[in-house]
Amino acid sequence: MTPSDHIPLSVLQNASEFTERHLGPDLPQQNQMLEALGLQHLAQLIDQTVPESIRLSQPLALADGKSEAQVLEYLGEVASKNQVNKSYIGSGYYNCRVPNVILRNVLENPGWYTAYTPYQPEIAQGRLEALLNFQQMVMDLTGMDLANASLLDEATAAAEAMALCKRANRKKSNLFLVDDQVHPQTIDVVKTRAEYFGFEVMVGDLDSLLDQQEAFGVLMQYPGTTGAICDIEALIAKAKAQKAMSCVATDLLALVSLKAPGELGADVVFGSAQRFGVPMGFGGPHAAFFATTEKQKRAIPGRMIGVSIDSRGNQALRMAMQTREQHIRREKATSNICTAQALLANMAGFYAIYHGPEGLKRIADRVHRLASILASGLQAAGAELVNNSWFDTLALKTSDQQRILQRGYAAGVNLRPVGDDQIGISLDETTTAADVEQLWELLLGADHGQDLDAIDLTISQGQQDGIPAELRRTSEFLTHPVFNSYHSETEMLRYLKRLENKDFSLTHGMIPLGSCTMKLNASAQMIPLSWPQFANIHPFAPRDQVQGYMQLIDELEAMLVEVTGYDKVSMQPNSGAQGEYAGLLAIRKYQESIGEGHRDICLIPSSAHGTNPASAAMAAMKVVVVECDELGNVDIDDLKAQAEAHKDDLSCLMITYPSTHGVYEEGIKQICDIVHDNGGQVYMDGANMNAQVGLSKPGLIGSDVSHLNLHKTFAIPHGGGGPGMGPIGVKSHLAPFLPNHAVSPIEGPLASMGAVSATPFGSASILTISWAYCALLGAQGLQKSTEVAILNANYLTEKLSAHYPILYRGRNDRVAHECIVDIRPLKEASGISEEDIAKRLMDFGFHAPTMSFPVAGTLMVEPTESESKAELDRFIEAMLTIREEIRQVQEGELDADNNPLKNAPHTQADIVEGDWDRPYSREQAVFPVPSLKHSKFWPSSNRIDNVYGDRNFVCSCPSIDEYR
Known part of the structure; x- marks a missing residue:
């Protein structure tokens, strides 16, 4: 080798190696996509897309990206600073054994952790069955009529129980009684939630309180926080005598031995499923369970899995009443639940099946x-x-x-x-x-x-x-065959694999859900989750034993502060909706501190996520809707008029940026100025941060607070419908009003600030994922990820726009990180709906884009930066093939009601039926493009009848004979 051939060691090491693996398209593919856009450089696209007024003048002040080996070595050193003591702290958190067959094949398996919420049930029957098993397990052990498919944690489940009692009870009282044997962190969260609902919470000996007070609901712990097993039947009867509803916090393992609360008259039963095979993880994630009576089936919060039938009349599962409450009721909602804990609920259900x-x-x-x-x-x-x-x-x-x-x-x-x-x-x-x-x-x-x-x-x-x-318990439980069939590891392994094979995840192909950012969850980021130094730590362990966790949290906070331009970040909210709520509480408490607690008007654009008005309602705000113009932007004239009309009472504006319509609004700084000039604060929803990181910062644009969806932008996987994390960043004036915690106080926030989640740092164990994501990418990688996400979205938009109307575009006809395909004109001309296209995409091996949000009759597509050009081209090919099928329907070449779109998705049962009487071929049905013959994901169910499922409401495991 001559000196001129010498390659520097720094080049050989390739600090950007992870970035290159994280990004779907390599440099030649990026150049091909840019050429399709008529551009030569990625910088040109960013200049055309992102308003100069919000662009950063300097790159992020973060370290360069590290290699996977370097990051894991460093995290190992951090983990070693945690002291894993034998914990007898209890208080709702326990050491447990995760069966290795579940650890390896569920928690550590991307087939389970990279799937999305099962809104498309035909390609989610495995997850749905696992969640139905969880519901059945909870119903059996609690003795209640029905259960949901999990909530965030035990303490927030208690707050939801309190709200259910109020809306289901006509009693005029605003008093909620809590026994002093309830876990202290639960009492903390209940008090926080109650304040802006206008409820009074009284804590003490429940028996005595019931003699003295009239309440709409009561809460008790069974067994109590210090272990006592009290006669809750007498307390429940006493509450019923004054028409107060009874909520019982309990423990699933205890209910194996104790009489079920449902047998004792409880109205609501809830708790944590953590000790059923889910590590403590310094606080989470863990699935809370929530069960109630048949009478409350329309009032139960969260998601429920129900039994329906498909178009062949076969039994199939779906999310019952799946339009979430906050999307139905918006500013009238009593809950803003978005994320559940599906992955952890599945683990708990499998634990019960295994044992x-x-x-x-x-x-x-x-x-x-x-x-x-x-x-x-x-x-x-x-x-x-x-x-x-x-x-x-x-x-x-x-x-x-x-x-x-x-x-x-x-x-x-x-x-x-x-x-x-x-x-x-x-x-x-x-x-x-x-x-x-x-x-x-x-x-x-x-x-x-x-x-x-x-x-x-x-x-x-x-x-x-x-x-x-x-x-003592005398009643039977878990009698269904599913809990009595898979006790050998061989049988359990095969059952897990059978369910996994029914589900579409990122292991199969792109999940192009707009506003959901289904990007790569790299294996290296997931590995530390199973390390005992992170997994086996109690959330209330003394702080000197968790120096590793505190270092990781501090370092992640510093990264997020730099990325967002805020001054302080709270890690406590364990979902995006919780983050919204915590952010609004910070605004309200700040305004109270300066003598402006009367401010209660929240301005929200008409395009906003349903959780926004729901969160505002929970913070006792009055929602005033701001209109959008024909380009999908906030109508600034209307905003100005509304802000000035309500200037004496204006609390805040909630806005998503880039907008929910997928464009960078040019007037965002003016929007923030208008709100501030009229005495309000700006809450910027962090749902679309994947189009900001490294290019702009909400804190510099003019926002005062944002939540960050770590399960979107920062790579925590969606887990089939949860976990999520929604930490909030705030400017310095709001920092004292971040959530604190009664059991394990946090330095910084005022001691008077209550908790919004059961543990001080939320689902702390999964913060390792986002820390690793930022450390692996570094400043340049984070910015490049945003740029490539914008490139992928604009490439898709360009290729689809010749065949489908694109509803909104920003400056220079560009979109941000997602685009909205308008199906309404096609439906009017052909009768083919956005749902038909969504179901037909399953035949091509794709999850559907987001349907009918934020505009009814549309599909919102977000490719993220992790999808390659080949995968984008495959999606384009599918959409163009579907467009040709729509043309054939329009022109009468295909029957209007009996065509590949109306009959989609097609299953293996379709192609083996003896008499094929459809006016299109079997090959067109299941192999609409040649590449599918080499690799095909088969939907396990035909199209599911949602109406039948709601009319025939069943949320428990059917007889095993029905599966046969």
Whole structure:
């Protein structure tokens, strides 16, 4: 090698290697797409697309991108700073064992974690069955009539239960009673939510409170937070006597042994499914469950999976009543739920399937037996227990709380401080006899003198039991065959694979959902989730034990501050809708602090997400709609008129940027100025940040607060309908009004600020994903991702626009990161609807774009930066082939009602039927383009009848005979 041939080491290392792998189109493909747009350079497209007034003058002040090996090595060092103590803290969070067959084939499997919410049920039957199993599991264990497919966490589920009680109860009272045995983080979130609903929350001994107060609803914990198993049947009866509805927070493993709340008269039952095989992860993500009575089926919050039929009359599953409440009711909504916890609900359901009823009984009996052994030994040694009943949790009275806690920390054990004079101890499925011996030593001293085997023999003879006889469960549960068929790993593995094969995910092809940003979730970003130093940390572990987590959170906050131009970020909101709510609370509390708490008008463009007006309603704001012009932009004249008309009461504007119509509004800075000039704040919805990162910053445009969808822009996978994360960035004047936390306070926000989620940092374990995404891409990679997302969207727009009307375009006829295809003229001419096109795309191996949002009768397409030119061309080919089929319908070459579009999607059952009597060929039905003969995703169901499903409302597992 001559000196002139020498290649520098820096070039060989290739710091941009990950960026090149993250981006779908390579440089030659980018150039081909630019040529199709009549451009030579990507910079030209950005100049034509993004208004100069909002462009950054300097690149992001972030480090260069790292290699996957470097990032994982660094994260390993960060993780090592977390101290994984044996946790007995409990309070709704427990150590558990994740069955390896579920860990490897669900949590770590992109076939499960990269799918989208099952709004297109024909290609989501596997996920839907798994969620239906979850619902059945919850119904069986709670004894309730129906359950939903999960909520965000136990505390927010409590807030939803309170709201349900109010809207389902005609009683005029605004008082909600909460027993003091409810988990403290739940009380914190309930109080936060209640304030702007205008509810009064009173906490104390529920029995006494019911003697003194008239309430619309009551909340109790079963077992209580310190372990007591109280007679909730009497409390429920007392509440019913005054027409108050009863909400019961509970624990699924405890319900294996305890009488179901539904048998005791409860109206609503909820809790966390975390201990059913989902790691603690310093707070999440975990699925909350929520169950209620048949009477409340129209009032239940969140998503429900229901049974319907397809066009062949075969049983099929779908999201029942799937138009979410916030889209129906908007500013009249009582909930803004968007994200659920589908991936974690599926894991919990699979845990129940894997163990079955007998396996769960063995686990529950063992946990309770060890708790009883521990209790008996403590009592024999003279220790005083707070309660004389328990399932897995004991509370010990002590005058030496801090010394005992410190002794535990030194031994690698975390106990729970309760008040100033109690120690809480919660056992779980990982607890062993040796652990009980260690606990005696910590609590009683090395010479405790207790004989575990002798005590165990006494307990086995029935001489001591922590569960009152009248509250022992006698009813059967999990009797459906699905919970009694897959207990060997072979059978479980095959069942998981069978369900996975029914579902379309990013492992199959592009999911071009506008406003949902279904981009690559790189494997390297997902790996740390399973590391015990991140997975096995209790959310209320002492802060000096979680230095790794705190470092990661601080570093991610610094990255997001730089990306957004804000001054402070709160990681607490665990969904985009929660982020909206927390942001609006910050605005309201700030305005109250400066004597302007009367400001309650929220201006919202007519094109906004349904969660925007719903969140405003939950913050006690009055929504005033601002019109959009014919180009899809906010009508600035109307905005100015509305802002000036309401200037004395204007609280804020909620706006999405780029707009929900997929364009960069030229007047965005003027829009922000108008609101500020009239005394309001600007809330910028972060749904479309994938078109801003590295090019612009909401905090510099003029916004005061935004939520960031980490499950969109920052690569946390959608998990088939959740998890999500919605942290909020704020300017400095709003920073004191970010959420705090009663159990684990956060430095910075005012102590008076309540929590919006159950844990201080939301679903903390998945923050590792977004940290890794930013670290891998670095400043240049983040900007290039945004630029390529814009390129991909404009290339698609250019290729489709010759055949389909594109509804809105911005400057120079360009779009941002998504485009809206207008199907209304085609439907008028041919009878073919946007739904027909969506279903037909399944035959080509694509998930549908977003249907009828933000404009009815349209398809919103967002390719993201992760899709290659080849995949974009495949989508274009599909859309052009469909357009030709529409032409054939228009001109009578295909029957108006019996054609490939109206009959889509086509399944394997269609092509094997004996008599093919359709006026088009089987080949056109299932192989409309030749490439599908080499690789074909088969929908597992024909088109599903939504009307039938709503008229015949069934949300439980059907008989196994119906599957056959």
